[in-house]
Amino acid sequence: MFVRNAWYVAAWAHEITRAPLARAILGEDVVLYRRDDGVAAALEDRCCHRHLPLSFGTVVGDNLRCGYHGFSFDASGACVDIPGQKQIPPQARVKSFPVVERWKWIWIFMGDPALADPAKIPDLWWADHPEWKLSRPAMVPLNCDYRLIADNVLDATHLAFVHATSIGGGGLTEVEPLVEVDDNCVRVSRWVLNQPPPPMYKKAGGFDANADRWAFVEFKPPFVSVNFAGCVDVGFGGPDGDLKASKRRVELVAISLPTPATATSCNYFFGFARAFAHDDPEVDRMFGEVMVDVFREDFVILEAQQKSMTARPDAPQVGTVNDRASFLARRMVDRLIEAERAS
Numbered sequence: 001m002f003v004r005n006a007w008y009v010a011a012w013a014h015e016i017t018r019a020p021l022a023r024a025i026l027g028e029d030v031v032l033y034r035r036d037d038g039v040a041a042a043l044e045d046r047c048c049h050r051h052l053p054l055s056f057g058t059v060v061g062d063n064l065r066c067g068y069h070g071f072s073f074d075a076s077g078a079c080v081d082i083p084g085q086k087q088i089p090p091q092a093r094v095k096s097f098p099v100v101e102r103w104k105w106i107w108i109f110m111g112d113p114a115l116a117d118p119a120k121i122p123d124l125w126w127a128d129h130p131e132w133k134l135s136r137p138a139m140v141p142l143n144c145d146y147r148l149i150a151d152n153v154l155d156a157t158h159l160a161f162v163h164a165t166s167i168g169g170g171g172l173t174e175v176e177p178l179v180e181v182d183d184n185c186v187r188v189s190r191w192v193l194n195q196p197p198p199p200m201y202k203k204a205g206g207f208d209a210n211a212d213r214w215a216f217v218e219f220k221p222p223f224v225s226v227n228f229a230g231c232v233d234v235g236f237g238g239p240d241g242d243l244k245a246s247k248r249r250v251e252l253v254a255i256s257l258p259t260p261a262t263a264t265s266c267n268y269f270f271g272f273a274r275a276f277a278h279d280d281p282e283v284d285r286m287f288g289e290v291m292v293d294v295f296r297e298d299f300v301i302l303e304a305q306q307k308s309m310t311a312r313p314d315a316p317q318v319g320t321v322n323d324r325a326s327f328l329a330r331r332m333v334d335r336l337i338e339a340e341r342a343s
C-alpha cells in the first residue's frame with residue numbers, strides 16, 4: 001500500500017528531544033528520541049515484554065527505558081537491561097529504523113535497512129540556505145490519504161475556488177499548464193503574463209499594476225511536492241525573462257511533505273522558503289501565519305473529500321485534462337509499489 005524503500009519525514013528536527021515522541025508512520029507505531037550525543041534514534045513503539053508503547057518510557061543516556069517494568073533498549077533496538085535478571089534473551093529486542101537529520105527534518109527509512117542510502121534523501125536545499133529564509137509552520141495531522149495532497153498541489157485550478165481571496169485569481173486557471181515527466185519527477189509549469197497579481201503577492205511585493213506570474217510544481221515520488229511561485233514586473237517574466245532584474249519580485253518555494261500515518265491519515269510537514277524581505281516581520285507573518293491560513297483552506301477540503309471517499313470507495317470519478325499531472329504522479333507511486341512487491 002506504501003512505497004517502503006524511501007526516506008520519509010518523521011518529524012521536524014526541533015520536535016525530537018530527550019522526551020520520547022510517538023508517531024505513526026506508514027501504518028507502524030514509531031518512537032523517536034535523541035541519544036546523549038544529540039543524534040536522533042527511532043524504534044518500534046512497542047516493548048517486547050508486555051507491549052506497552054515505549055513512548056511511555058524515559059530516555060536514560062543513549063537508551064530508552066520502558067515505563068512499565070524497566071527494560072532498556074539501545075538505539076539499535078537491542079534490550080540491554082532487564083531489572084532483576086542477569087541474562088538477556090537474544091529475542092529481547094525491538095525493531096529500529098535508520099534516521100538522518102537533514103534540511104531541518106528527521107528522515108526515516110521504514111523499508112529494508114540495507115537500502116537506506118542517505119544520498120537518496122530528497123534535495124530540499126532551500127530549507128537550509130543563507131539566501132532563503134524558511135518559515136517553519138508546525139506539523140499538521142490530517143485525516144486524509146497522503147496522495148490527496150499531491151493531487152491538490154498539482155492541480156492549480158482549485159486556486160480560483162478554494163483560495164479566491166488569497167492566492168487565487170489573476171487568470172492562473174485560464175492558462176493551460178505544461179506537464180512534463182521524467183524517470184523520477186512530474187513537473188507542471190504555468191506562466192501568467194501581464195495580469196493583476198493576486199492579493200497576497202500584491203501586498204508582499206508592493207505591486208501597483210499588472211505583473212508576470214509563475215506557478216511551477218514538481219512532484220517526486222513517493223510524497224514530495226515543491227511549488228515554485230512568484231511574480232515580477234511585467235516584461236521580466238516568461239521562460240526567457242530576467243527575474244532578478246525586476247524592481248519588484250516575490251519569489252517563494254513551498255515544500256510539501258505529507259508522510260503517510262495510515263491509509264487515510266497523514267502527518268503534513270510543510271514550509272515556505274523565500275528569497276526576498278528576509279528581515280521584514282510583516283513578511284514573516286505573511287509566510288508564518290497568512291500562508292498557513294491559505295493551506296488551512298485546503299485542509300477542510302481534503303478531509304471532507306476523504307470522508308466522502310471512505311463512505312463510497314467505489315463511486316466513480318470523472319477525469320479532466322487538469323488531472324493529468326496527478327494521474328502521472330500516482331502512476332509513478334503505484335509502479336514503485338509494484339516493483340517492491342515483485343522483488
Ligand code: FES
Nearest residue numbers: 047049050066069
Ligand atoms: S512492558 Fe516493557 S518492560 Fe514490561
Ligand SMILES: [Fe+2]
Nearest residue numbers: 152158162298
Ligand atoms: Fe491549495
